Amino acid sequence: VDKGGQLLSFLLSHCEQGRPYPPPRAIGAKLDMVAAAMSKPSYKIILGSASMARRRILAEMGYEFTVMTADIDEKSIRKDKPEELVMALAEAKADAIIARLLNTGQLQNDTDMTLLITADTVVVYKGVVREKPTSEEEAREFIKGYSGSHAAVVGSVLVTNLTTGSRRVTWERAEVYFHEIPDEIIDSLIGNSDTVMGLPTALTQQFIDEVLQPLKP
Numbered sequence: 410v411d412k413g414g415q416l417l418s419f420l421l422s423h424c425e426q427g428r429p430y431p432p433p434r435a436i437g438a439k440l441d442m443v444a445a446a447m448s449k450p451s452y453k454i455i456l457g458s459a460s461m462a463r464r465r466i467l468a469e470m471g472y473e474f475t476v477m478t479a480d481i482d483e484k485s486i487r488k489d490k491p492e493e494l495v496m497a498l499a500e501a502k503a504d505a506i507i508a509r510l511l512n513t514g515q516l517q518n519d520t521d522m523t524l525l526i527t528a529d530t531v532v533v534y535k536g537v538v539r540e541k542p543t544s545e546e547e548a549r550e551f552i553k554g555y556s557g558s559h560a561a562v563v564g565s566v567l568v569t570n571l572t573t574g575s576r577r578v579t580w581e582r583a584e585v586y587f588h589e590i591p592d593e594i595i596d597s598l599i600g601n602s603d604t605v606m607g608l609p610t611a612l613t614q615q616f617i618d619e620v621l622q623p624l625k626p
Contacts (some may be wrong), residue, residue, distance in 0.1 A: 452522035452621065455571075457506045463528060466608040479505035479527070483540065491531050491538045492580045495565035498529035499578060503569050516571060523571040524617060528608055533561040545599050552598055556590040566609055568616035573624055577616035581609050 454474040456467055467474055479502035486501055488494040503525055510516045516523075532539040534554060542548035562585055567578040 452524055454617075455506070455523060455525045457502050457525055457527035460528075463608045466610060467526070467613075470610055470614065474526075477506050477509070479503075481505050491533050491561075491563040492565075492582070494538065495529040495531055495563055495580050496567070496578050499527045499565045499567040502527040502529070503567055503576075507569070507571065510571070522573075522621075524620060525569045525571055526566065526608075526613065526617075527569075528564065528566045530562060530564040530607065533563060534558075548599050549595060552590060552595045555585075555587045556595075557587060559584060559586040561585070562607075564607055564609060566613050566616065568613065568620050570620040573620070575620040575622075575624060577619050579612060579616075581612065 454467075454472055456464060456474045456476050457479055458464070459476070459478045464476065481501050483498055483501075486494070486497050488497055506525060506527070507516075532551075534551075539551060539560075542551055561582055563580060563582045565578065565580040567576065569576045
């Protein structure tokens with residue numbers, strides 16, 4: 410019996426067994442169960458990021474997911490424009506995770522449709538692209554520079570349907586203006602690599618919807 414017929418089966422079982430017709434409260438509870446089952450996605454999601462901020466954003470969007478990280482040398486990937494860089498990094502992360510899944514046989518053995526989400530973020534300050542700081546000293550220097558100034562945050566998102574191969578990727582840019590940042594706030598931010606990391610929710614949802622569509626012949 411499909412999920413849409415579960416309520417009908419529930420009612421018929423009472424009649425067939427000579428039991429009294431279920432009260433409205435029982436019917437309402439069954440409706441809630443059917444609605445929950447029907448709203449549960451029929452696919453799995455892998456978030457290809459160790460970022461707690463991205464995990465939080467995707468969870469707030471209402472999704473359940475597993476996490477995998479990509480072991481790539483980000484410094485070896487260079488592009489002239491920050492927009493090209495963040496997309497190239499998101500694609501490299503996705504390709505590395507897909508290769509791992511193939512090598513371990515997880516994709517071949519998985520019968521569920523699976524989506525992979527990867528992303529990357531850089532900061533552009535005075536025309537210079539800044540990626541993750543390599544030390545606490547560099548992180549402090551970066552944040553002090555932003556104090557009372559502004560910078561651009563360029564982020565990408567890539568959604569890949571691992572079952573069909575369908576893929577969507579793009580970037581977005583936001584200008585961020587900072588007040589003066591006190592030293593104690595800077596101290597609290599040191600070591601927090603999630604300070605500017607994020608996931609564009611509207612684009613992520615759009616791409617999830619798009620890669621779930623049947624491929625056109």
